[in-house]
Amino acid sequence: MKMRFLVAMTLATVGWVAQAHAHGDVGSNQGQCLMKIGPDTMSFTGYQPLKSREQFCDDIPDAGPTIITLDAQQDELREMNLEMRVLRDVGQKDDNENLEANTEYFSPPKKYKTGTLTFDHNFANEGKYIGLVKAKSDDGSKEYIARFPFSVGLTATKDMTIAIFFGVLAAVGFGLWYKNQFVDKKKKSA
Numbered sequence: 001m002k003m004r005f006l007v008a009m010t011l012a013t014v015g016w017v018a019q020a021h022a023h024g025d026v027g028s029n030q031g032q033c034l035m036k037i038g039p040d041t042m043s044f045t046g047y048q049p050l051k052s053r054e055q056f057c058d059d060i061p062d063a064g065p066t067i068i069t070l071d072a073q074q075d076e077l078r079e080m081n082l083e084m085r086v087l088r089d090v091g092q093k094d095d096n097e098n099l100e101a102n103t104e105y106f107s108p109p110k111k112y113k114t115g116t117l118t119f120d121h122n123f124a125n126e127g128k129y130i131g132l133v134k135a136k137s138d139d140g141s142k143e144y145i146a147r148f149p150f151s152v153g154l155t156a157t158k159d160m161t162i163a164i165f166f167g168v169l170a171a172v173g174f175g176l177w178y179k180n181q182f183v184d185k186k187k188k189s190a
Contacts, residue, residue, distance in 0.1 A: 034073075035070070047069075049065070051064060058148075059151045059152070060153070063123045065121075065122045069116060080144075084119060086129055088129060123153075126154060
């Protein structure tokens, strides 16, 4: 029985790691949202000023006007042409598949000497999206691409899934503890 529990916990952990990896090149480090782009990093912050003052760094809580700011951490990226594209995730196998038709937002390549790229976009629909940030040197010898899937307006479902998962995990843990403490001891003493 304990072996089954350990196997279940291992599978659950693998599932959560896979879900965490699902956000592609975006992650959190010391309270700052960071995006890996080639050997460099950019900080990533999103706001929905009409909804809340809270910032986010992966999924966008609701559809509506959104401000996203990307800030290059290294000078190399400030010397490169940066472009930002948001695609609707329609299950395409490759991001270039129907690129123009799937593009929700596009910021053409240009240099950002301050390293800060900010864009406003009104996400009219909830759903799944893909963010693409490209950095390319003037001579074309270096090109870095960061890809990060995210959702808009689907965070309540994700939060509910997490709550249910941990609720079930707690119930299983309590059940195993109860069985070990009371049921198994009664069988041994009888």
